[in-house]
Amino acid sequence: MMDESTAVASLAALAQPMRLRVFRALVGAGPAGLTPGVLSALLDVPPSTLSFHLKGLARAGLVAPVREGRHLHYRPALGQMDALLGYLTDHCCEAGAAEGCAIRPREPACCDTR
Amino acid sequence: MMDESTAVASLAALAQPMRLRVFRALVGAGPAGLTPGVLSALLDVPPSTLSFHLKGLARAGLVAPVREGRHLHYRPALGQMDALLGYLTDHCCEAGAAEGCAIRPREPACCDTR
DNA sequence: CGTACCTTTCGACTACCATCGAAATATCGA
DNA sequence: TCGATATTTCGATGGTAGTCGAAAGGTACG
Numbered sequence: 001m002m003d004e005s006t007a008v009a010s011l012a013a014l015a016q017p018m019r020l021r022v023f024r025a026l027v028g029a030g031p032a033g034l035t036p037g038v039l040s041a042l043l044d045v046p047p048s049t050l051s052f053h054l055k056g057l058a059r060a061g062l063v064a065p066v067r068e069g070r071h072l073h074y075r076p077a078l079g080q081m082d083a084l085l086g087y088l089t090d091h092c093c094e095a096g097a098a099e100g101c102a103i104r105p106r107e108p109a110c111c112d113t114r
Numbered sequence: 115m116m117d118e119s120t121a122v123a124s125l126a127a128l129a130q131p132m133r134l135r136v137f138r139a140l141v142g143a144g145p146a147g148l149t150p151g152v153l154s155a156l157l158d159v160p161p162s163t164l165s166f167h168l169k170g171l172a173r174a175g176l177v178a179p180v181r182e183g184r185h186l187h188y189r190p191a192l193g194q195m196d197a198l199l200g201y202l203t204d205h206c207c208e209a210g211a212a213e214g215c216a217i218r219p220r221e222p223a224c225c226d227t228r
Numbered sequence: 229c230g231t232a233c234c235t236t237t238c239g240a241c242t243a244c245c246a247t248c249g250a251a252a253t254a255t256c257g258a
Numbered sequence: 259t260c261g262a263t264a265t266t267t268c269g270a271t272g273g274t275a276g277t278c279g280a281a282a283g284g285t286a287c288g
Contacts, residue, residue, distance in 0.1 A: 046277085048277085048280090049276080052276075069285095070285060
């Protein structure tokens, strides 16, 4: 279960154009993730700036670095993202307003029906 | 469909303890929302500080003020929140990784099955 | 073992955010 | 209209985030 400070940290990490692009690029790349070099070229950002933002995402628990031979891979932490979505949708539709709620519910079973 | 700058603005609005509490309090209160006075007492925050944060949430499109007689009501914009969740989960499970994806899918139909 | 490449740290600058009291503004009841 | 209550704006202050070049730190190949 996610607490407030973790949620704030995760949201703050994503609340920045460059970090949001980085995170989405990693999500789109799949579980293997990407190296800082590839990300730097892909997003056209200086390595030092990228490193700064990757560190921010890692500190928030949204990505994790993994050594892979000579290269480093940053992988998206989808479990953390899922917990964040759960926190944001908590208590929705509880005040007798389920019929008018605009939040689409999330399935408990993960990807089972795909 | 949500674009990057809207997503960043929404995330930034939520990436602050007081604003996150305010938003969650409004979500929990249901579509009718709450007045600044009630929120100020509920969250134990000075009116001026609360107003500052409500304005931030409103500018991000996450809440909307509605005059209701002599009182003002701030209502949560659940449609905007739903769009944000959609933006954050976009492109998940697309890189041949559906079986290992930790993001629970969201139902297209809103609250139909409840 | 040394060289080359990849990645991070450091330093400095600019800009914006959070906080709150005091004062101004707005709305309604009498 | 007048007064009371509710809400916002203003001003000042302290703190934190984003940017990038230059230099340092690691890692693997030859």
